[in-house]
Amino acid sequence: QSLKIGLIPADGIGKEVIPAAKKVLEAIGSDIPKPEFVPLLAGWEVFQRTGSALPEETVEALKECDGALFGAVSSPTRRVTGYSSPIVALRKELDLYANVRPVVSVAANPGDKPAIDLVVVRENTECLYVKQEQIVSTENGREARATRLITERASRRIGKMAFELALGRPRKQVTIIHKSNVLSLTDGLFRETVRAVPRLAEVNGRYDSVKIEEQIVDSAVYRLFREPQIYDVMVAPNLYGDILSDAAAALVGSLGLVPSVNASDKFVMGEPVHGSAPDIEGKGIANPLAAIRSSALMLRFLGYPAPADRIDRAVDQVIREGEVLTPDLGGKSSTQDVLDAVLKKL
């Protein structure tokens, strides 16, 4: 038996950090089935060569994989005919309905509780991102309208994901983020549906120990910056979740540290939250830790928490010791040095 992992480095520093994550997975040893890697293409570069940012072979090959790691794509700032973001398309093709982003600070001493330890669970398929926009001419000029879709089905499954994650965490708390004081129908449905998850018959009391909180999105951002320690699992519709998860990432220093996964009940794709970083591309100084942590998070979702913990501990040690760090964290080391340091800790 092997663990089949699709590797999609895509563009820019994705091609520098995904190979590092691969090396870490190879070093795990017998805690996981022997990984078998499937190199796959997506992104701006392959679009320029072939006219497709997400070749059909990539999607088909992923359907045969247990999981995947995605690097980053470079998106053109101008509108390019025929180009659309492969990451958005992949979420859709594979119905990766949850975007899960843990934001954790490294404690000063091993074993101490980190000051910040929260996870943003973002609904990944609907809200304003259904991209149903239209523009109409009126006697007062043009008017642009967008549809914001919130369904019970999507709210329920993201709610379940949030409760399930909370169950595995010490504080067992879910905070529902919404704006139902203003958007009483759409956000109202989201809030009400997530709140009702623990009472679903099929859940059978599984989430009774989870504490439910809620917070209006604007004050949630305010409190996130002032007292991030009050949050455990934050669950939000797509747009609020997108903004909240980037804001939360700012709390722990560098983009080069924060991992994520895109998940369905059947598939999981790890993805560092940073982009392709054209300013440092090819210099060998990209921080590989976000990609390495994404590989650990992927393993967690695949049901291998012990090796995931080992990877996270190795990364924490390297950060805590502070001797081998890339320039984004104030160090002078290279991607390879940091990878070597993590491998040594493993």
Ligand code: NAI
């Ligand atoms: P970015 O995340 O690529 O870079 C922002 C800043 O953070 C840069 O100064 C970069 O050098 C630094 N940085 C990012 N990751 C780093 C790492 N691992 N180690 C050290 N430094 C790191 O965001 P930016 O510059 O806004 O976007 C660049 C390109 O990436 C654009 O084409 C954008 O569309 C794309 N992008 C793709 C994403 C994805 O694939 N999910 C997400 C964000 C941006």
Ligand code: MG
């Ligand atoms: Mg974002």
